[in-house]
Amino acid sequence: MNKRHVYIISDSTGITAQTLAQSIVSQFEDIKFQTTVIPYVDSIEKAQQTVERINSNCHDGERPIIFDTVIAPNLSEILSGAQGMRFDVLNMYLAPLQVELGQKSTLTVGKAHGRAQDANYKHRIDAVHFAMENDDGAKTRYYDKADVILIGVSRCGKTPTCLYLALQFGIYAANYPITEEDIEDLSLPKVLKEHKHKLFGLTIAPDRLSLIRNERRANSKYASLRQCQNEVREVEGIFRRHGIDFINTTDSSIEEIAATMLDKSGLHRS
Template identity: 40%
Template sequence: MHKDIQRRDVFYVSDGTAITCETLGHVVLGQFAFDVNEKTFPFVETEDKVCELIKHIQHAYERDGVKPLVFFSMVVPGIRERLLEAPAFFYDVLESVVQRVAEDTLMKPKPKLQRSRSVGKDSDTYFDRISAIEYTLAHDDGVSLKGLEHADIILLGVSRSGKTPTSLYMAMQFGLRVVNYPFIAEDMKMLRLLPEFEFHRHKLFGLTIDPERLTQIRENRLSGSEYASTEQCEQEVNTIESLFRREAISYINTTALSVEEITTRVLEKTGLKRRLF
């Protein structure tokens, strides 16, 4: 009998960044109840790298007596064949889709190493994304309110409601320039928008969160502080939601949402165009 059948080792492997493998793997494995021990191996392009990877897979198999799950994407035939010799269950994240597209278009695919993330001819869009990330970092947590005319969206909310991770995800994945601003005690007392935001109302979007969850998050950061108290969290959430309603600012509750889900809902509600890379 396997000693730990409720836990599986999962490897995400690619001769590129492995982001596609991770994304698909997370979606698929989210449908199953077992725990996963995840490891990512990007840029497996050489014989030495695939041999080192196989050692890790072999070790996991010998340790638990259970074949690991490997989500992979490989375009170099020799490296791919070598990988498939390892004791694991393999899932090619592109094979079935590529084959279907080839059949439907009557065209043969021309595999190219790291095609999905290369700069090359798409250097303009690549550097646009870098610029978006730099802009978003410079406007994180209310650090700067200059250049708001260049923002695609301005996220508002209380401290620790998910603004920063959402902002960075939107910048990194979609090339959006995001400003995020945390409402502090002085803002709460006045219960009004800053003058800087009045000229960019169409870009404003709010994030809120259940007070109980906010208390838990803040307790992990500053345990026992007034900042993390139940009363303070309830007061801040109630105040900010009142402001959103009064100023007709669209907002969503982030309590049970992942960063990916928050971003998707924000884009859906605002109609912002996704800039894919």
């Protein structure tokens, strides 16, 4: 397998550049990319050190690939001395956008992810606390404050999805596991009926669910394939019976689950 080195350079956290770079290089499945993230390159000295670091590692004849989101023109000029294929991510879009909008950009460092500039920071942290406090059916008395309540069998991805929705979008997400007792009643628990308009279901392939549960409680009834098949079948029946939208999480990342859920539910991203 071919190997290439990728450098991700930023004058802030590097999250923007890393997200974009990963989206691009992931399209080349036959190449193994070694990624180095260099954040907070916000001075001439740091920019020079970064160029020296990159150039000193160009030994194998393959030039590295460089993604950067450094705003300051003087630092960007220094980085142009790096011996690699460079993508100046922000500036390649800012120039034509300035022409289109008839206005110069403010050239603010860390605008997308900086705490000081992010008016939604506290809201997102509060949303994370809400997700943690309302995980797995705890504190159902606070469901009136939830933007969404994820429901489904145990271990289908509810908790990580709630945390991602909170941290990334500031969404107040609670989750509630549908248990054997709920299935036997063939009905939604009372606490969920009261908030039916907030419910969104997650399901999963039984064989995948069995593998996940066996990591936690190996060789138990809880993790058996038959138990997983029964639970998934019955819970999907509950979703359909009550008209609850749901998605299958089997082959999806948390990001994909969240994006699909937001699209289907119409929830606002902050």
